[in-house]
Amino acid sequence: MADTRTFEIYRYNPDVDAKPSMKTYEVELDGSERMLLDALFKLKKQDESISFRRSCREGVCGSDAMNINGKNGLACLTNMLTLPQKITLRPLPGLPVVRDLIVDMSQFFKQYHSIKPYIVNETVPPEKERLQSQEDREELNGLYECILCACCSTSCPSFWWNPDKFVGPAGLLAAYRFVADSRDHDTASRLDNLEDPYRLFRCHTIMNCVDVCPKGLNPTRAIGKLKEMLVKRTA
């Protein structure tokens, strides 16, 4: 079954290009390309200079996030049947472009690191595991599964305007993941760390993050919980 698709791809190689441009490619697919990533490999065979990140090809490593026809997503989880004849691919918005579809994610990870993304519990650990009830464990569902692909943060206007000051949905989801963990003892300082006009409160519940998350997570809900805790604490 011949299926010709038109790809319009953001191209920029600082070694050779003075400025970025959109380039158009026609690709003949044979039906074996289930996902967009499969089609991209075919395209790369036509022009090996097209650069993008990829690894697990099953939506768990978070490498191949890109902007697909205007919406952020993972190439490996985007079924070709869901895409129109013409496919426009751009790098994730709001981050500096290194080359083609590859962005510099430093700012994104800086914000992730800023929320102290690790458990804090200074009590002497028991010989065996720390016990946690099933109910307490369930609090972590929908939080710990994040793959740090950055689809959410780079679809968030608040993150676009203030990537240095606003933690962004991915970082805040992680912040709440530790607040919500019954084994973590650092809630007070975690909340202190978010109490300023930007870090948390720049979220205006636009909810693009929820719309694009390839893992079906809900950062807005986590952000809401954090806001609620801060407000309660002040009251």
Added chain:
Amino acid sequence: MALAVHKYDAVVIGAGGAGMRCSLQLARAGLRVAVLSKVFPTRSHTVAAQGGIGASLGNMEEDNWHYHFYDTVKGSDWLGDQDAIEFMCREAPKVVYELEHMGMPFDRNPDGTIYQRPFGGHSAKYGEKPVPRACAAADRTGHAMLHTLYQQNVKSNTTFFVEWMALDIIRDADGDAVGVTALEMETGEVSIFHAKCVLFATGGAGRIFAASTNAFINTGDGLGMAARAGIPLEDMEFWQFHPTGVHNAGVLLTEGCRGEGAILRNKQGERFMERYAPKLKDLAPRDFISRCMDQEIKEGRGCGPNGDYIELDLTHLGGETIMKRLPSVHEIGKNFANVDVIKQAIPVVPTIHYQMGGIPTSIHGQVVVPKGDNPSSVVNGLYAIGECSCVSVHGANRLGTNSLLDLLVFGRAAGNHLIETALSSKAFKPLPANAADFSLSRIAKLDNSTSGEYPQDVANDLRKAMQLHAGVFRTQKTMDEGVVKVLAIAERAESLALKDKSKVFNTARIEALEVANLMESAKATMVSAAARKESRGAHTVDDYGDTEAHPLGRNDDEWLKHTLWFSEGNRLAYKPVNMKPLTVDSIPLAKRTF
């Protein structure tokens, strides 16, 4: 032009579970440690592990490390070294508890302890019945573990060099490892890492096969580097086929499905594993199940219009259990097979999953090579852990959940060994004058190429050949033909053409460099396989079937030994299996039934 030189106490290559467990140990001890990774650490392939971490916590049913030890030795078809296996199984509970203390979001039992599920080949009372031993975080155990380890490394200020590809080991005139060369992807420039110790945690080479559960990054880089530096690769003929890769997609469905009660059915709807393994049934080890599936297909009981797959049936588990314990399996079914596993069985086939062999090491992770009469002489300054290494705890067939365990136990052990011995006593040895010449010449060859083949065409031909000649069922003839074919393909890989000569994040250039590593891994596999004239574990050869002298084709008189393959001259050597555990009695050789 002088290259930049980075100086660290230890350089860890690879930021998967093994590399980050080790770097954590080093960073906590206050050492200067650099971790190089081709991808951001949480994108390493450990992230894709689903089912669990094997440890005899006994949280749900009575269990102890002796049972785990027995299962692992038997699972390995007696090729595993019993000292290493004892060490791993005894350490298992400790490393799991530590991981929990680091914040790992394990599932829980009603009493608050870590949830454990049954897994293939794991039994109570020496093979009597399956036992829940796999410590699990839903079916995202690898993801949860990798993120937890990364988080702890952030806390301990480990220095990461993200998107750096190691190219070659630097060995001095004494043969000691004194550093590595590495390529920074973003700039395309090569640097030298000068170190007291170099540790490889580079993962497997699953991408030498056409159909693989492995990520694209699993190109055997550590194996290639070791082979080029004159270090042999051990037991590379042993590759695990995971029974349940999604038909036509290769994506893994965890053995945890069967741990939770899923069953395999042939086209008659029969639960055929009852016939082959009356005790463990669908929870027999992977090599065994994969062969049974293949047998069913061969004998015309495969499912589908072409009779070429088996069905994995989860429907009787119920939506609630599936969404709670196996949510990713549900997601994968939907995305990669258009199947709702709550309502329908999902088509699966045995799919290449794991490399049992690798760089030979001691139980401290030190790389060991034959020297004179000593089959295991230490290479100073060089360590290897995880899937790229062969210690050997997995022997001829790995048990599910022992891979994540391997990463934790030997990551920690190698870290401790580095701290206690190598680093406390040893100063930096000087770099040889020509330290980077070899790597630079390999790159220059690509950069100056004007004619030659497209690297991915050569790599794809290799993958097809490996699939055909080193598959689930092997014959002496197909393996012998495979050797000729693979060596010819490796020859072609000597003249690749790179069209794009730019430097900044040139993925074509990086992939072309990976091809060299694929070739070494594939040659090691094919040559070692053709030479082993018996059936053992994952290496099943039609020519060596079940006889009275050699039950199930296993020939202990001649082949109870580890293979060592040297790149130079495609030379093979052998070394004995260590049948002597550290403190307990040896598990004696026996016919392997389940």
